[in-house]
Amino acid sequence: MKLEFYTTYVNFIVFPDGERYIRIKGKLDDEVIVVQSTGYPQDENLMELFLILKNLKSMGIRKIKVVIPYFGYGRQERRFKSGEAVSAVIIADLLEAAGADEIFCINLHEENITEFFQIRVHNLSAMPPIAKYIKQNINNPVIIAPDKGALGFAKEIAEILGCEYDHLEKTRISPEVVETKPKNLDVKGKDAVIIDDIISTGGTIVNAVEILKEHGASKVIVSCVHPVLVEDALLKIFASGVDDVVATDTLLSDASVISVAQLVADALKKSG
Numbered sequence: 001m002k003l004e005f006y007t008t009y010v011n012f013i014v015f016p017d018g019e020r021y022i023r024i025k026g027k028l029d030d031e032v033i034v035v036q037s038t039g040y041p042q043d044e045n046l047m048e049l050f051l052i053l054k055n056l057k058s059m060g061i062r063k064i065k066v067v068i069p070y071f072g073y074g075r076q077e078r079r080f081k082s083g084e085a086v087s088a089v090i091i092a093d094l095l096e097a098a099g100a101d102e103i104f105c106i107n108l109h110e111e112n113i114t115e116f117f118q119i120r121v122h123n124l125s126a127m128p129p130i131a132k133y134i135k136q137n138i139n140n141p142v143i144i145a146p147d148k149g150a151l152g153f154a155k156e157i158a159e160i161l162g163c164e165y166d167h168l169e170k171t172r173i174s175p176e177v178v179e180t181k182p183k184n185l186d187v188k189g190k191d192a193v194i195i196d197d198i199i200s201t202g203g204t205i206v207n208a209v210e211i212l213k214e215h216g217a218s219k220v221i222v223s224c225v226h227p228v229l230v231e232d233a234l235l236k237i238f239a240s241g242v243d244d245v246v247a248t249d250t251l252l253s254d255a256s257v258i259s260v261a262q263l264v265a266d267a268l269k270k271s272g
């Protein structure tokens with residue numbers, strides 16, 4: 001197959017009143033791949049994406065594959081209280097209405113988000129590139145999930161690396177005392193690598209770091225897929241005494257040292 005590369009780009013303008021303008025310049029194939037992460041500023045990034053998609057469709061593009069490395073609004077994927085908007089469903093509907101034909105995301109906050117779409121959605125796992133980074137940089141790690149919800153990530157990495165994994169769990173010692181510690185593992189003298197999907201305020205991670213230090217971990221390295229890192233979250237995490245914080249580049253941040261480019265490229269190739 002002969003590949004042809006064109007210089008095509010999107011020209012963005014923000015008008016003085018805050019409205020956005022886009023113009024697609026250059027040659028287009030009848031199949032197009034659009035890459036847009038929808039982290040902060042979520043609403044602006046989403047609006048740009050809707051404008052791009054609808055525009056491409058009206059320009060006659062047959063198939064649009066959309067890569068959304070971080071799917072914003074993914075944490076409101078159900079109605080927790082009556083009257084709440086299920087934001088993830090609404091975003092899914094809008095993406096489809098705008099013209100997306102196939103979607104590629106990385107570690108959606110909940111797998112059930114894929115069911116909100118009528119079109120094909122690939123929920124890729126960033127655990128292989130994170131495991132590769134750990135292998136190259138940390139000797140004899142143990143992988144720790146900060147809560148049971150993240151245990152699947154720890155297991156996936158540990159299975160790739162052939163190392164131990166665990167999650168932190170609260171145990172009631174007495175009516176007044178609750179102790180949080182690794183459920184099965186003794187982390188004393190070990191290099192503990194915490195893994196979570198999202199770090200937002202950093203609260204979950206700081207708590208986990210303190211517990212692992214109390215239990216004698218010699219080093220604590222923090223890893224995550226999506227470094228949302230609100231305000232001074234990264235500072236707070238370093239202030240808790242971690243040795244390093246690493247994340248993928250689904251969102252850009254000072255911790256985004258692990259590339260997901262190959263993961264996405266492989267998935268796009270495989271999708272045909």
Ligand code: R5P
Pocket residue numbers: 149150196197198199200201202203204205
């Ligand atoms: C929770 O379900 C997620 O997996 C993360 O643990 C959570 O979003 C982290 O938030 P924060 O950094 O604000 O504690």
